[in-house]
Amino acid sequence: MGLSIGLVGLPNVGKSTTFNALTKAQNAESANYPFCTIEPNKAVVPVPDYRLEELAKIVNPEKIQYSTIDFVDIAGLVKGASKGEGLGNKFLSNIRETEVILHIVRCFEDENVVHVEGSIDPIRDVEIIEQELLFADLDAVQKRIDMLGKKARGNDKDAKAQLVVAQALILHIEENNPVSTFANIDSDEFQAMNKDLRLLTAKEIMYGANVDEDGLGEDNEFVQQLKAYATERNSEVIKLCARVEEEMVDFEEEEKNEMLADLGVTESGLEQIIHKGFDKLGLMSYFTAGVKEVRAWTIRKNTTAPKAAAVIHNDFEKGFIRAEVIAYDDFIKFGGDNGAKEAGKNRLEGKEYIVQDGDVMHFRFNV
Numbered sequence: 001m002g003l004s005i006g007l008v009g010l011p012n013v014g015k016s017t018t019f020n021a022l023t024k025a026q027n028a029e030s031a032n033y034p035f036c037t038i039e040p041n042k043a044v045v046p047v048p049d050y051r052l053e054e055l056a057k058i059v060n061p062e063k064i065q066y067s068t069i070d071f072v073d074i075a076g077l078v079k080g081a082s083k084g085e086g087l088g089n090k091f092l093s094n095i096r097e098t099e100v101i102l103h104i105v106r107c108f109e110d111e112n113v114v115h116v117e118g119s120i121d122p123i124r125d126v127e128i129i130e131q132e133l134l135f136a137d138l139d140a141v142q143k144r145i146d147m148l149g150k151k152a153r154g155n156d157k158d159a160k161a162q163l164v165v166a167q168a169l170i171l172h173i174e175e176n177n178p179v180s181t182f183a184n185i186d187s188d189e190f191q192a193m194n195k196d197l198r199l200l201t202a203k204e205i206m207y208g209a210n211v212d213e214d215g216l217g218e219d220n221e222f223v224q225q226l227k228a229y230a231t232e233r234n235s236e237v238i239k240l241c242a243r244v245e246e247e248m249v250d251f252e253e254e255e256k257n258e259m260l261a262d263l264g265v266t267e268s269g270l271e272q273i274i275h276k277g278f279d280k281l282g283l284m285s286y287f288t289a290g291v292k293e294v295r296a297w298t299i300r301k302n303t304t305a306p307k308a309a310a311v312i313h314n315d316f317e318k319g320f321i322r323a324e325v326i327a328y329d330d331f332i333k334f335g336g337d338n339g340a341k342e343a344g345k346n347r348l349e350g351k352e353y354i355v356q357d358g359d360v361m362h363f364r365f366n367v
Helices: 015-023 050-059 090-096 122-153 157-174 188-197 221-232 242-250 253-263 269-281 305-310 314-318 328-333 337-342
Strands: 003-008 041-046 063-065 068-073 100-106 204-210 236-240 283-289 293-300 320-326 347-349 360-365
Touching: 003 015, 003 090, 003 269, 015 041, 015 068, 015 242, 015 269, 050 063, 050 283, 050 293, 050 328, 090 122, 100 122, 100 269, 122 157, 122 188, 122 221, 157 188, 204 221, 204 269, 221 236, 236 242, 236 269, 242 253, 242 269, 269 283, 293 305, 305 314, 305 320, 305 360, 314 320, 314 360, 320 328, 328 337
Parallel strands: 003 068, 003 100, 063 293, 100 204, 204 236, 283 360
Antiparallel strands: 041 068, 283 293, 320 347, 320 360
């Protein structure tokens, strides 16, 4: 299961620099001028998880296979993007394909780095982007209403039901409210409609406060403003310095940890984005551990054992018999599969078992 995070923001706020740092790809051109990024840059990045390394110390596999996350660096939006301003609204369609939006917001002053709006104001910058996303959603819902209206006149019952929800939704958006706060967002009618529309303001959003090196310590006034704004919207703020992240790209793990410690932080920007992104989407990992590979598999929380098995192969779900399960802590404590079995920590679970984060699993199946 892939997790796709789209990096958005005004031009020249550090998105491409952040992308380069987070993905270690270094293939997104960075420059001190707006619209440096023309096409969306994409990269598939392994999800850091120290537990895999600990499992590998015991199992000594041929390889370690991490879960992955897709990062998409989307060109800078400007005021009027939903109407074709700047490079137009083609970039809004790139955002639709992602599950989470990471909105990079400039939270530092530097007269040598151009700001498209001429000054540093994180709340203004956020509102410019979010207004464009709202306008795009308004346009998408209006087009859907026109289509549903035609079907409803032909006595299409599903269309009639969706039309009622769509008409309520457009009133909600016209009052400057994001789709995520719509009262009927969990209804079958909305879910059926949004499966196609993938409305932008319905997505989970995190804010990336891009600060200078000094800003990684105590929050500056810009970060404080952004955090207050995010708290009102039940959103996360990840503070990072894109320049520092880029410097650490080629560091060994020990060097990176030393630098982070010197700066007074415990996690890199990448680790914060991954962990908070997983949490926003209700994702977690279980593991398989053998001599061929130690591997993380990404599933949603509250997934049953057969559904978790299907992530490996559909046949595992079809022919599911049982799952052999060892909790991660027990696997480590007792030195692996055999030690855990001898200690009575190996369990056989059936079809109703809800997989827990960090479970080390082996599936029995027959097809």
